[in-house]
Amino acid sequence: MRQNLFRYCPLCSAELVEKRVEHKQRLVCPVCGYVYYNNPVPGCAVILEKEGRILLCQRKYPPFPEGWTLPSGFLEADETPQECARREVKEETNLEIKLSEVFGVYAAGDDPRTKVTLIVFLGKILGGQAEPGDDAKALAFFSPAEIPQNIAFAAHRQVIREFYRMKGISVTI
Numbered sequence: 001m002r003q004n005l006f007r008y009c010p011l012c013s014a015e016l017v018e019k020r021v022e023h024k025q026r027l028v029c030p031v032c033g034y035v036y037y038n039n040p041v042p043g044c045a046v047i048l049e050k051e052g053r054i055l056l057c058q059r060k061y062p063p064f065p066e067g068w069t070l071p072s073g074f075l076e077a078d079e080t081p082q083e084c085a086r087r088e089v090k091e092e093t094n095l096e097i098k099l100s101e102v103f104g105v106y107a108a109g110d111d112p113r114t115k116v117t118l119i120v121f122l123g124k125i126l127g128g129q130a131e132p133g134d135d136a137k138a139l140a141f142f143s144p145a146e147i148p149q150n151i152a153f154a155a156h157r158q159v160i161r162e163f164y165r166m167k168g169i170s171v172t173i
Contacts, residue, residue: 009034040107040115044085045072045156046123047103047163048095053141054160055130057092059152060137063112067152070159072118081119089123091134097123104162108155118155144169 009016009029016027016036027036047070048055056068073088075081082099089097099121108116132139142148144164151157157173164171 038115040117042075042081042084043072043108043116043118044075044081044088045070045118045120045159046085046089046097046099047120047159048089048093048097048123048125050125050141053143053146054163055093055095055139055141056148056151057132057136058138058140060132060135064150064152066137067150068148069152069156070120072156074116075119082121085119085121085123090128092132092136093128093139094131094133095128096126098126099123104159106155106158108153110154116155118159120159144171147171147173149173 007016008014009032011034012029012032014029014031017030018025019028020026021028021035026038028034055071057071059065059067059069071089071092073084073091075084076087079087085099086097089095101122103120103122106118106120108118130139147160151160151173160173161171
């Protein structure tokens, strides 16, 4: 079982114990019966291409500070994946975008904070001046040959490789 960030029941505060539930080891409250399902957190990312180059954000904070990612972030409880994607792009890049379609959905397990189910959209820039904001240290458009080697998350590397593979271009990251 993956390390958990808490030890006590969120409902009654009793100490959780490990128990086999539905064929998996899970944390269970022996007092009220609460079962902690260690589900992945939904996140959204956007591929923004301009003149054959894709926009990447350099991370300012851990995990993976200085690493590059697609504009991305976690889905809030009160928003749709599309709203999340647009919000994250605006927060990180100051750009207004239009989403065209879902590019893919990826299981991401290398974020030390949590496992993530990443929903990736294709998008088009409508306006705004690209500038780093929020938790982005820098922004840059990269051609396939210029993609940095320090892409922060394995799922982002996979997305970038698949995006270019669909265009008949091989990238090594």
